[in-house]
Amino acid sequence: MTIPIVVATCIVSIMAFKNREIFNKSMFVPHKILNDKEWYRLVSHGLIHADWMHLGFNMFALFMFGKAVEHHFGRSFGSQGTFYFILLYIGGIAFASLRTLQKEKDNYMYSSVGASGAVSAVVMTSVLFEPWQNIYIYFIEVPGIIGAAGFIAYSVYMGKKNVDNINHDAHLWGALFGITFPIILDYTILTDFFNKLF
Secondary structure: OHHHHHHHHHHHHHHHHHOHHHHHHHOEOHHHHHHOOOOOHHHHHHHOOOOHHHHHHHHHHHHHHHHHHHHHHHHHHHHHHHHHHHHHHHHHHHHHHHHHHHHOOOOOOOOEOOOHHHHHHHHHHHHHHOOOOEEEEOOEEEEHHHHHHHHHHHHHHHHHHOOOOOOHHHHHHHHHHHHHHHHHHOOHHHHHHHHHHO
16 A cells, blocks of 8 residues: 555646645645635645655655555454555544644744655554564664654754754654554554563
8 A cells, every 4th residue: 555655646746746726625734624614625635745855755754664664564463454554644644734723823924834744653653563673763773762852852852942944743654653543443553562662
């Protein structure tokens, strides 16, 4: 399912690059979601990206970690694994937006785009299954559990500072969803995680 999601997101993002109306109608805009009841924006913003680098980075990370999560979901949930992977991804987009929806509900100028919340969810789920598998952060190889802890700490810190044009709250809440969702599906995943960790 990872490859179809990557392909679909690339197609929609490219369409939005070329057609500003698609881009504007798909963005995450809290006041339009709440006041105009445009609830679809909770998910549609995850299909479009700000630019080629944003799209490329998210889709590369999704491709690298998504295949591993699909494999683990298949082993853990059998024929339902693909369905749960789709729920993880779409749920990651929506859940990652809830904090921002509440925080920016009165800010008529706020908008955001991108699948970063969903990608964070997929990355964290991968770490949940394989905590000591090495990952790369800015070309530095670190164990997944160390990278995940650093990513969460950085997202909390930058979310409080709010000094750049990145929705760090979406990264954090997406990551939390990626940790929580598989455990809700099967609590033994948490036991396995601690067994692998220690």
